[in-house]
Amino acid sequence: MEATLFQALVRVESDSLPQAPQRAVPRTYPAVPQRDNDVELKPLTRPSAAPTPSNISTPREERDLEMSAPTTPGEPLADPMNAFEVLPGLTDPPMNKFRFAACCTQNLLSGINDSAPGALIPYIEKYYNIGYATVSLIFIGNALGYIAAAPLVDAIRMRLGRAKTCSLASVSLALGFIPLVAAAPFPAIVVGYFFIGFGSALNQAIGNVFTANLKNGTVLLGCLHGSYGIGGIIGPLIATSIVSNLGDNAWSRFYFLTISFSVVCAAFYLWAFWNYENEASATEMLTATSTGQSATPRAEISAMLRAFKSRVVLLGATFIFAYQGAEVSISGWVISFLIATRNGNPSAVGNVTSGFWGGITLGRFVLSPIGARIGEKRFVYFLTVGAAVFQLLVWFVPNIIGEAVSLAIVGLLLGPIYPCAATVFTRNLSRQEQVSGLGVISAFGSSGGAVAPFTTGLLAQAAGTFVLHPIAIGLFGAMLVCWFVLPTTRKRTE
Secondary structure: OHHHHHHHHHHHHHHOOOOOOOOOOOOOOOOOOOOOOOOOOOOOOOOOOOOOOOOOOOOOOOOOHHHHOOOOOOOOOOOHHHOOOOOOEOOEOOOHHHHHHHHHHHHHHHHHHHHHHHHHHHHHHHHHOOOHHHHOHHHHHHHHHHHHHHHHHHHHHHHHHHHHHHHHHHHHHHHHHHHHHOOOOHHHHHHHHHHHHHHHHHHHHHHHHHHHOOOOHHHHHHHHHHHHHHHHHHHHHHHHHHHHHHOHHHHHHHHHHHHHHHHHHHHHHHHHOOOOHHHOOHHHHHHHHHHOOOOOHHHHHHHHHHHHHOHHHHHHHHHHHHHHHHHHHHHHHHHHHHHHHOOOOHHHHOOHHHHHHHHHHHHHHHHHHHHHHHOHHHHHHHHHHHHHHHHHHHHHOOOHHHHHHHHHHHHHHHOOHHHHHHHHHHHOOOHHHHHHHHHHHHHHHHOHHHHHHHHHHHHHHHOOHHHHHHHHHHHHHHHHHHHHHOOOOOOOOO
16 A cells, blocks of 8 residues: 555656756847857867877867967977066076176176276387377277177077087187287287187177076176176286386286186186087977977078167167277276376376276176166166266366266266166067177177277377267267167067
């Protein structure tokens, strides 16, 4: 009896269960476009695949839900424009700290070499019995070396690699110092400065590109060029000490230091950068794969041609031309100005240049991080205008101590400009254009450090050493114009 009642209850409840709703009646609306076929949602199914080895990636279909997941290393990016760049750090990979140290050591040597002529020119003039215009030919030899290196930087790097390129550049410096050590006839001195300029151009291009592409590039560039400033401090001190203690004709002994330093740099570069190309970061590999670009000779030549046509490169080269022209002109001729116009004692005022380079060094170490915080573009305007104001004080204040202080402040304000500018140039160039672009900027731009001092020497021969100041202020004005028309920093996409 109970079983019969239970069966009847189950039958009744089953009949009363709700039925599935009928399909909706299609409706038409005049404002909505109609389709002939009904849209049905299809079930999501994952295509079955046979097991694959662990080292082979499973192919993905276009509608695979995992397409939003990060790609594996070595796999092309789905959309290169959505890729982002992961910069290497000072300790990642670990050899980067030694590579950065090698670049700083080379910049230290460059600072020693570039600052010494300011203290040694009076003694070189006396030794060879020549005037301002003739001794200025050493700057022309230096400029020709920079210009000759400009179209060759990327080709040499592509063929030899960074280690051998930088080592070759240091060997070129050593060859250039040989005539100076031997106090050879003056034409040989000019030829020696050609090799010095050639080697310096190679090292500056490679060092700037390497450092600018590290994390905190502006700060590290400040340290890199701060080492140049340290060399600028000790160079005049050592040179003045040698000629003061050993006699006026002992000026050539100063270059025993630089030739030894260049040999050390050649070995250090070769060791630090030896395996650099084999440690290419995953970011660089993904960028090259996603953009379909490779480091073929044709691609490198094309990058060089684009560099010469790039507005950023041309403006950057002009800016650095004016900057280094003012910097080296002040360093090279201010001692002659103080001796000729202010009746300064050569053994005493020779150290004024060290104060100028001390300001540059302090500015690069202390003020460069401020530029990274408030914006490099805005910061450079302030620094350039301030440098021009204090250069006017050096010109019109008839007091050697006051002029020495003003000159140190000029150096302080000029110091952070180069690292800030290098950061802006790097951001405005793609990774494929950086070595060639910054090579052109460094080579043609740095030739200003030779052409402007040479022009100053010619005019000083005719009118007097005071011409240093209007030339420097005019170069500051050219810097402001170039900086104003420089394109706004673009957003990096690779």
